[in-house]
Amino acid sequence: MEAIRCQGLTRRFGEKGAVRSMDLAVERGEVFAFLGPNGAGKTTAVRMLAGLLQPTEGDAWVLGSDVRLAAAEIRRRIGVLTETPSLYGSLTARQNLAFFGELYDLGPARLGARVDELLGAFELGEAADRPVAGFSKGMRQRLAIARAILHDPELLFLDEPTSGLDPTAALGVREMIQQLSQEAGRTILLCTHNLDEAQRLCGRIGVISEGVLRAVGRPAELAERFWEGLWVEIELEGLADGTLRSVLREAGADGWEPLGDGVRVRVASRDEIPSLVGALAGAGARIYRVAPKEWSLADIYFRIQQGSAEPMAEGGER
Amino acid sequence: MNWRAIRAIMRKDLRVVLTNRMVWVPMIIVPLFLMVLLPVALVLAPTLDPDTFASGEMMLDDFGPMLTALPEPIRDRLANMDSTQQWVYLATTQLFAPMFLILPIMLASIVASDSFAGERERGTLEPLLYTPVSDGELFAGKVLAALVPAVGLGLVGFALNVVVVNAAGYRLMGGLFFPNVDWVLMVLLLGPACALIGLGVTVLVSSRAKTVTGAQQASGALVLPVVLLMVGQLAGAFYFGGGVILGATAVALVIGLALVWLGARTFGRGELVARI
Numbered sequence: 343m344e345a346i347r348c349q350g351l352t353r354r355f356g357e358k359g360a361v362r363s364m365d366l367a368v369e370r371g372e373v374f375a376f377l378g379p380n381g382a383g384k385t386t387a388v389r390m391l392a393g394l395l396q397p398t399e400g401d402a403w404v405l406g407s408d409v410r411l412a413a414a415e416i417r418r419r420i421g422v423l424t425e426t427p428s429l430y431g432s433l434t435a436r437q438n439l440a441f442f443g444e445l446y447d448l449g450p451a452r453l454g455a456r457v458d459e460l461l462g463a464f465e466l467g468e469a470a471d472r473p474v475a476g477f478s479k480g481m482r483q484r485l486a487i488a489r490a491i492l493h494d495p496e497l498l499f500l501d502e503p504t505s506g507l508d509p510t511a512a513l514g515v516r517e518m519i520q521q522l523s524q525e526a527g528r529t530i531l532l533c534t535h536n537l538d539e540a541q542r543l544c545g546r547i548g549v550i551s552e553g554v555l556r557a558v559g560r561p562a563e564l565a566e567r568f569w570e571g572l573w574v575e576i577e578l579e580g581l582a583d584g585t586l587r588s589v590l591r592e593a594g595a596d597g598w599e600p601l602g603d604g605v606r607v608r609v610a611s612r613d614e615i616p617s618l619v620g621a622l623a624g625a626g627a628r629i630y631r632v633a634p635k636e637w638s639l640a641d642i643y644f645r646i647q648q649g650s651a652e653p654m655a656e657g658g659e660r
Numbered sequence: 661m662n663w664r665a666i667r668a669i670m671r672k673d674l675r676v677v678l679t680n681r682m683v684w685v686p687m688i689i690v691p692l693f694l695m696v697l698l699p700v701a702l703v704l705a706p707t708l709d710p711d712t713f714a715s716g717e718m719m720l721d722d723f724g725p726m727l728t729a730l731p732e733p734i735r736d737r738l739a740n741m742d743s744t745q746q747w748v749y750l751a752t753t754q755l756f757a758p759m760f761l762i763l764p765i766m767l768a769s770i771v772a773s774d775s776f777a778g779e780r781e782r783g784t785l786e787p788l789l790y791t792p793v794s795d796g797e798l799f800a801g802k803v804l805a806a807l808v809p810a811v812g813l814g815l816v817g818f819a820l821n822v823v824v825v826n827a828a829g830y831r832l833m834g835g836l837f838f839p840n841v842d843w844v845l846m847v848l849l850l851g852p853a854c855a856l857i858g859l860g861v862t863v864l865v866s867s868r869a870k871t872v873t874g875a876q877q878a879s880g881a882l883v884l885p886v887v888l889l890m891v892g893q894l895a896g897a898f899y900f901g902g903g904v905i906l907g908a909t910a911v912a913l914v915i916g917l918a919l920v921w922l923g924a925r926t927f928g929r930g931e932l933v934a935r936i
């Protein structure tokens with residue numbers, strides 16, 4: 343069963359379309375990343391899915407419930423980490439958690455035990471009775487995550503969970519998210535513009551810009567879509583552009599694109615790499631490095647953001 | 661209605677308010693000034709210039725028009741007092757009475773602005789909106805967080821007022837003389853109704869104001885009607901007694917409830933989240 347399903351989900355503010363005709367399905371237990379720059383529409387999409395904002399058009403179901411008809415029921419079953427921790431600075435960590443626990447209607451006995459459990463698990467036990475105003479950014483973020491999972495939600499929305507944290511604190515938060523994602527059946531939707539984070543934590547990604555969901559899939563699938571076949575990066579010197587092109591064409595390369603210090607070439611299979619390198623060397627190229635290209639999420643992301651959503655043309659230079 | 665959630669919101673708002681010195685300091689100083697220092701000063705004023713008060717000049721200069729509007733029973737009571745006693749009685753029971761109303765209006769306004777505008781200013785509103793609590797429950801929790809201390813502190817202030825006024829004037833008046841029935845009606849009926857108006861206006865202002873200070877400044881104009889009451893009474897335009905108090909309570913209740921209702925309409929999640 344799907345945790346999230348959207349069909350043509352749209353939200354406009356006046357004339358401006360914050361989210362435009364979004365179609366998306368996220369399976370239960372999946373860790374999915376919404377990637378996009380600030381203002382791309384990620385937070386608006388989450389707010390619609392949580393029933394805070396009514397869609398202007400389209401439909402969405404979260405955990406099987408319609409966001410228009412069962413917003414309160416959905417909010418009972420989801421947890422949201424907002425972009426900023428948004429904690430009550432004058433209250434203690436324990437008071438912050440206890441307050442939200444009451445709003446989620448946790449019984450007094452369960453609430454006390456759950457608050458203690460989370461404060462311990464998130465290494466906030468010693469600071470539990472201190473005002474949050476004195477906490478470091480990392481401690482606040484950990485407390486905010488604890489608040490988001492206080493009621494053991496089936497679906498967790500995490501909006502920029504490591505934004506503004508130092509590398510050590512960010513690593514700690516990532517480990518926490520990894521741990522949460524391994525808990526049975528929990529779905530996580532991560533909104534981020536941190537590509538490294540998305541690559542480490544998520545199975546599938548959706549790239550969103552200007553309110554449009556441009557592409558959805560596993561990074562490897564998307565790479566295959568944009569860069570079909572096997573690509574090899576060759577660092578070389580000593581060949582003029584025209585010569586390089588004719589050598590590549592004669593060697594049977596499917597496609598190529600220039601790199602700063604060489605060329606990236608598409609080949610049909612690994613077996614073609616030695617003959618290609620031989621042809622280049624035979625034409626007088628000095629070859630320093632040959633390596634199959636592994637497409638990073640950053641490559642995929644920037645290719646999509648540049649609007650190059652079409653697969654590369656066969657046998658041509660880009 | 662989930663009353664547990666409403667109580668939790670109310671308790672949380674009050675906790676936050678009580679840790680904010682900018683909020684609780686005026687909540688203590690203003691009642692102390694209005695309900696303790698000022699009335700004691702009025703009662704003890706004759707000791708500074710006994711001759712003027714004993715001569716009755718003060719009565720004629722300050723209360724002349726007001727005396728003409730007083731009902732017969734009060735005039736009869738005043739007739740049995742000397743001019744210094746008349747001053748103390750009129751200053752504490754009549755002249756000063758409308759000042760009490762500043763208290764519930766101001767207290768409701770202070771807490772409501774911190775609760776509504778403050779939540780947005782501190783950036784703590786969004787997680788609240790993601791909880792399953794309904795808009796109505798959220799609104800009710802915040803309204804009660806402002807209303808309960810406003811009415812409660814008003815009652816505490818009145819109790820203090822009764823003690824200090826009687827203590828300060830006991831010897832001069834020859835016994836306990838305060839409060840009268842009008843005061844009790846005002847404290848129990850008109851005070852809470854005025855708190856409702858203070859709350860309603862602040863909720864409406866807070867939905868537009870970006871900061872707590874902005875919301876409080878805009879709500880400050882609410883004390884003007886109280887000043888008009890005092891001036892009108894001094895000018896002899898009316899007697900601020902039972903009839904006027906009951907009428908004013910009814911009007912204030914209608915206005916206050918209408919304002920709160922309007923405020924509730926601006927408190928939908930959609931509107932709130934758009935202003936985060």
